[in-house]
Amino acid sequence: DVKVTQSSRYLVKRTGEKVFLECVQDMDHENMFWYRQDPGLGLRLIYFSYDVKMKEKGDIPEGYSVSREKKERFSLILESASTNQTSMYLCASSPQGIYNEQFFGPGTRLTVL
């Protein structure tokens, strides 16, 4: 069964803290993605990766960085959390090819106080 897992379901952090969100997929997918989802704004792509150690900026990369040291793991890093980064963060993965769906993890609801 296809599986994408995220390290935390809920997370509360303070302004200025460094935050790590981890995503693991067990499907041997090449592509991995980080989105944030906010009411009225839909899903917005933060970063994505086509391969180990490869990363590409999405639509809203400011304030975020990523790491992909292993094929199955894609980490999102908030270098210095701010209140406007309070959001639902969704990780997804997909095999190579434009005809392939993305599989989503359960999401991490991050609150920055």
Added chain:
Amino acid sequence: QKEVEQNSGPLSVPEGAIASLNCTYSDRGSQSFFWYRQYSGKSPELIMFIYSNGDKEDGRFTAQLNKASQYVSLLIRDSQPSDSATYLCAVNDPQGAQKLVFGQGTRLTINP
């Protein structure tokens, strides 16, 4: 900026009726189209995909694609209360390799 437009709703449909969800996209080069369902507090899950013009049916769901009009739709027949969710349309980004561009979603409510 590539765009995928959906009516945000809410769309209210009586139980047993047909729910019709619509989506338009801006880039003529897009080749793959996906419909995701997202229940409140949950992550999106794929329910339909379509690549060719015309209709594709899967159970109570039918996806329709018209590339000339840059229009894709999802029909849900015999709507059930369990179909109440937000439906996201996603389209591949032709310049972005395997990226998808998502619409904002249509919130659908099925009334018993």
